Amino acid sequence: MSLVRNYDTKTKDDKKYLNAFSTVSLIIAAYLTIIIIFQNISTFPLWAHIVIFTVLLLLVASPLGIAVRAHREDSDRYAQALLEERGYKSTPGMSSEICKAEDSIDYHELPSEEGQAKAALDDERLSDEVNMNLLQALCTVNFWLLFIAMFCGLGSGLAMINNIGQIGESMDYTATERNSLVSLLSIWNFLGRFGAGFVSDIFLHRGGWARPLFVAITLAIMTIGHIVVASGFSKNLYLGTVLVGVAYGSQWSLMPTITSEIFGVGHMGTIFNTIAIASPVGSYTFSVRVIGYIYDKVGSGEDSACSGTRCFMLSFMIMASVAFFGVLVALVLFFRTRRFYKSVVFRRLRHS
Incomplete structure (x- = not known):
């Protein structure tokens, strides 16, 4: 620092x-x-x-x-x-040239005292209109909708990232292929974080699309990714890691931006990190209570080793269902905040 x-x-x-x-x-x-x-x-x-x-x-x-x-x-x-x-x-002798230059400048009438007062009032209203602290945010439905959506998306996505090596091993991927999957998954994660904010900005400014809609879209992509992994067809993990990695990274890009737009920037750090708790909570739930539990149940032998699609098929179908539930939650958040984006966020963007 x-x-x-x-x-x-x-x-x-x-x-x-x-x-x-x-x-x-x-x-x-x-x-x-x-x-x-x-x-x-x-x-x-x-x-x-x-x-x-x-x-x-x-x-x-x-x-x-x-x-x-x-x-x-x-x-x-x-x-x-x-x-x-x-x-x-x-x-x-420079004064004459300066005068000529000044003649070419378009002067605009300064706002009246009443106009200046109105502009100052608009500034104050825009800064105070949406500037919640953590306790105020916790009392809103939008906070919990965003938290649940992130639990479904970030939790299930991180569970796949944590277990990608073991998933590849159960499906007879070579060590080189498993290492490649881990590296490629990190790259797709980066591309999601990099591109989601850029794309959502374009649609927000030009088309008026409220940003929570893109959370629903990324959760839908993640749902498809989990289904691809559960299907177990040849080289399915390459496609599955692309879909889940991009969607997971996109959610980490969208969530803090939506937090600042809905709850304001005054306590954005506290609110954002509180919502981010959904990631480790979801990761523990899906990695330990779902993937780990089912893997131990279907495993065989003294070391409970498991091979084949049966090791993770049920786990990823459960996570696909959870991600789809997150789509529905994100759509509810989108419809709840659509009017808010038009009346507050768009006006704030025009003002800035």
Whole structure:
């Protein structure tokens, strides 16, 4: 925390650099995905591993170059502005040119005192209209709808992540394939976190779609993913991890944003982390009480080892049912907050 500093932002300039950071992240994800796929197809020699690792280090270090470039351009702009300011002050005969420049500027009438007072009142109303503390949020139905939806989605998704190695082993996946599944699942998780906020922003600003609808969509995708894993067809885990991983990451991106929009930003950290308790609670419920219990029941031998689709089929059908229940809960939240988004969130966006 001693390294954190507050700086004034310039949205127009900063967006270019933020997009550059995002581009690098996507390039790294694509690079790792390609490498993982090729590692499953063939075996690399030592020199190929060295080249792959070197390229990866360069990609990981490239954001530092973006930051240095941004700092240099910001310093150049500041120095240029300082020189121009000194030039205007010290150059004689500049007043006529300044007057000509001022003539080309469109001046707008300043708001009246009544207009300024109304604008200040709107600012205060927008900041206080939705700014609940934790106890106030706990007394609302929307809080528990979001909590239950996250319990169904984050809990079942994390249960699959925790058990993906053992699931692959029971279905006779090789060690290399199981390691690849774990790595690919992390990449799909990243893509979900990265893309869900971006996509939901587009539909929110352009189409007026309230963000809880996307929670329902991601839970529906997760439902399909659980069914794919339960089905047990050949190489089903590759497709199942894509669906569950993207949906799981998307929910981690959507949940804090929805929390800030519905309950405000004043106590957003406390409310967000309270809702996030749904993830470990759901993970324990599904990993231990569902997957672990059923696995021990159907296992055979002294070490209770289990092989075949029967080991996890029932568990994932249960989690698919739970995720589908989460879809219904998220749809209820969507219909409950649709008017709120139109009357408060959209107005706040226009105001900002």
